Amino acid sequence: MADNLNKLKITPASFKTVTAANVDAQEKISTPSLTFFQDAIRRLRKNRAAMISFWLLLVIVIISVVSIWWTPSNPNAQNVAYANLPPKIGQGIPGFSGQANVGGRIVDKYAQANVPKGTYYILGTDYLGRDLFSRLMKGVALSLLIGLLATLFDLAIGVSYGLISGWHGGRTDNIMQRIIEIISSIPNLVIVILMLLLFTPGLNSIVMAMGLTGWITMARLVRAETLTLKSQEYVLAARTLGESPVKIAVKHLIPNLSSTIIIQTMFSIPTAIFFEAFLSFIGIGIPAPNASLGTLLADGQKAFRFLPYQMWYPAAVLSIIMIAFNLLADGLRDAFDPKTQE
Structure with missing residues (x-):
């Protein structure tokens, strides 16, 4: 031990002068600073x-937007001679060859219907000879x-109602919450059916009917967050400086409520799409000949036993939309609030 200590010699070269540059380099933050939304997007990309x-x-939204100006054929054009044709893309592709089992033997339905060569229906045709692919494009666009x-109604009414209720509190909050409880006690389907009976069935009446009750969840979430935020120091400081409640809501409350609003919006969109599909499926939604996912499911269900493809494709698209929206909403919730992962 003593020999090792003797070998260690401390010389002036053993010391280094610490300069301001060395201190700055040690204290320098190498990771770039991120805002709350930038950090949330970074976490979202990892999901x-x-x-x-x-x-x-x-991709689904782009296809829907394209369908406004272009579809392979007129989605409402009827050609009974081409009714119930199976899907066809080319020869020899299983499930898309234009062949069907008729009386125990495989026949070419396109040849039987004298369909011109080169005329294909990617997803087949329905009982009126309408192109299912074109109708599916239009149906997805209408459902979206x-x-x-409906979600815009949800945002406009729910956010405003929740902010007013949470901000004023006291008697105002009690009255507004009792109103919500009364509306919630009536089943949504009853309200929607009454609205559709009063007004002509169609896009406007369905949106109005869903907008009457769809905002309640948003209002409750915004109210709960507002009750917490209004006691924060920056809100108290703004009130002390004499800022109006509207200005405080726009500058301070809504930006801090943005994560809650975005997440709830992502859950509201698929709920509205599914509710419209349900209404159209039972026959009180979008009127004929317009196509939506619900009307396509209703038409396909009638011939499901013999022509299952007419229901499979709209059902698959509806399932994909619902699952994708819910997975994206879960990812946004985890990105904006990492505590939810624990």
């Missing part, structure tokens, strides 16, 4: 299921539009 859902929904419009 593989949410990102796959996002790109899948983006209804979901978006």
Whole structure:
């Protein structure tokens, strides 16, 4: 031990002068600073299921937008001679060859119907000879539009109602919450059916009917967050400086409520789409000849035993939309609030 200590010699070269540059280099933060939303997006990108859902929904939305101006054929054009044709893309592709089992033997339905060569129906035709692929494109676009419009009602009414209730508190909050409880006690389906009986069935009446009750969950979530946020120091400081409640809501409350609003919105859209599909499926939704996912399911269900493909494709698209929206909403919830992962 003593020999080792003797070998260690301390010389002036053993010391280094510490300069301001060395201190700055040690205290320098190498990781770039991120805002709350930038950090949330970074966490969202790590969620593989949410990102796959996002790109899948983006493709569906693009196809829906394209269907406004272009579809392979007129989705409402009827050609009874081409009724119930099976899907066909090319020869020899299983399930898309234009062949069907008739009386125990495989026949070419396109040849039987004298369909011109080169005329294919990717998803087949329905009982009126309408192109199912074109109708599915239009149906998805209409269902997404209804979901978006119903969600806008949800945002406009729910956020405003929740902010007013939570901000004022006291007697105002009690009265507003009792109103919500009364509305919640009536089943949504009853309200929607009454609205559709009073007004002409169609896009406007369905959106209005869903907007009457769809905002309740949003209002409750916003109210709960507002009750917490209004006691924060920055809100108290704004009130001390004399800012109006509207200005405080726009500058301080809504930005801090944005994560709650975004997450609930992502859950509201698929709920509205599914509710519209249910209404159309039971015959009180979108009127004929317009196509939505619900009307396509209703038409396909009539011939499901013999022509199952007419129901499979709209059912598959509806399932994909519902699953993708829910997975994306779960990813957003985890990204905006990492505590939910624990």
